Amino acid sequence: MxxxxxxxxxxxxxxxxxxxxxxxxxxxxxxxxxxxxxxxxxxxxxxxxxxxxxxxxxxxxxxxxxxxxxxxxxxxxxxxxxxxxxxxxxxxxxxxxxxxxxxxxxxxxxxxxxxxxxxxxxxxxxxxxxxxxSPQGASIPPTPLTTLEHNQITLPAVQSEADRPMVVNLWASWCPPCRREMPMFEQAQQERDDVTFVFVNQGENLGTVNAFLQQESLALDNVYLDRSNAFGHDVGAMAMPTTLYYNADGTLVDTHFGELSRATLDRSLERFSP
Incomplete structure (x- = not known):
């Protein structure tokens, strides 16, 4: 980072x-x-x-x-x-x-x-x-995460299977800026099928995450749980929201700490344009 x-x-x-x-x-x-x-x-x-x-x-x-x-x-x-x-x-x-x-x-x-x-x-x-x-050319850390279906997964495995750039958003349901970002990310995920969007929840349980997604009527793919905040620690993000941008090789190429607007998201996604 x-x-x-x-x-x-x-x-x-x-x-x-x-x-x-x-x-x-x-x-x-x-x-x-x-x-x-x-x-x-x-x-x-x-x-x-x-x-x-x-x-x-x-x-x-x-x-x-x-x-x-x-x-x-x-x-x-x-x-x-x-x-x-x-x-x-x-x-x-x-x-x-x-x-x-x-x-x-x-x-x-x-x-x-x-x-x-x-x-x-x-x-x-x-x-x-x-x-x-700071380490240069950081890669996606192989931190174990949990899917909403209780399966174990790592982001390098997800990125390798998709073979395309990845945007990783660290969030929590109690974080107001994170909540404001979610509809924008949902729209971006629907529009950019050439980029994998991943949402790593920090420190919350499955019930809390599912309740938030249902309450806000959010249809997000690739929502994972990081109950111990290990992923955030591994990438040096001690607060939320933080958004990480990895290229198709799994190398970190951009970061954004704090709330995104569609404009700042669009600027960062330009590097992944076909």
């Missing part, structure tokens, strides 16, 4: 490692900018914040424009819980603002420039360290 897409469980909440790293980098940039700005009697905190805000808005806007047909309503464009952003676009927008700011505010050039470089270094060095410590 991409180390930045791992999750940490803090009580009932799940936090993305990538988000924590971004917050850490911003804090470093603000601290360095504040210290240098104080020595030079100039404030650069607002400039750092504005660059961040414009970068986030730019990344979101470009993503929405690309996948506008995947959003049901206008207001869903603003629901950033799906983590639908185009990072390169955000970086370009933030860079343009910073260049403009440095050009028009000579007194900010040194403290703001060093602050931005410090934040970028904090992010890149930490990300590289996490990548070095």
């Amino acid at each position: 991409n180390p930045l897409d791992r999750s940490l469980a803090i009580g009932p909440l799940g936090v993305s490692v990538g988000l924590l790293l971004l917050v850490f980098s911003i804090v470093i940039a603000l601290m360095v900018g504040s210290w240098l700005g104080h020595r030079r009697q100039v404030s650069v905190g607002d400039s750092v914040f504005n660059a961040l805000l414009l970068g986030v808005l730019g990344a979101r806007l470009v993503f929405v424009v690309q996948y506008v047909e995947s959003y049901d309503t206008f207001w869903s464009w603003f629901d950033i819980r799906d983590r639908g952003f185009e990072p390169v676009a955000g970086l370009v927008v933030a860079s343009i603002y910073l260049v403009w700011r440095l050009w028009h505010q000579p007194l900010e050039r040194i403290p703001l420039g060093i602050a931005v470089v410090s934040g970028a270094l904090a992010w890149s060095l930490t990300a590289v360290a996490l990548a070095v410590m």
Whole structure:
């Protein structure tokens, strides 16, 4: 799994490692900018914040424009819980603002420039360290799972038999984002017969899972039980929902921690298009 897409469980909440790293980098940039700005009697905190805000808005806007047909309503464009952003676009927008700011505010050039470089270094060095410590090209773990018919199964066996890409969603019936995703996954499973969709329930028993599926009138294939949360532990997903994307060779190629929208699902499924 991409180390930045791992999750940490803090009580009932799940936090993305990538988000924590971004917050850490911003804090470093603000601290360095504040210290240098104080020595030079100039404030650069607002400039750092504005660059961040414009970068986030730019990344979101470009993503929405690309996948506008995947959003049901206008207001869903603003629901950033799906983590639908185009990072390169955000970086370009933030860079343009910073260049403009440095050009028009000579007194900010040194403290703001060093602050931005410090934040970028904090992010890149930490990300590289996490990548070095994480296994590369992870395969589907052979964790024993249970079918709704009480049979034992492993996902490598399912993937080998299907011989096509696999999307694995880790979920639980008590998890509100997981529940909101299910109708979308049901539709995607019906539309994409070239991809195997698998739903690995974490920590619940057969009765609870069956009751949820019946209550929500969900017709999902490949629903499996992981009573001990062993699969989530094996892939480094400590919170839900988490969605994993494996190619036809069983190699992990993408991950998404948190709630998906149809737009973010469509973006990840593009790599599996014929």
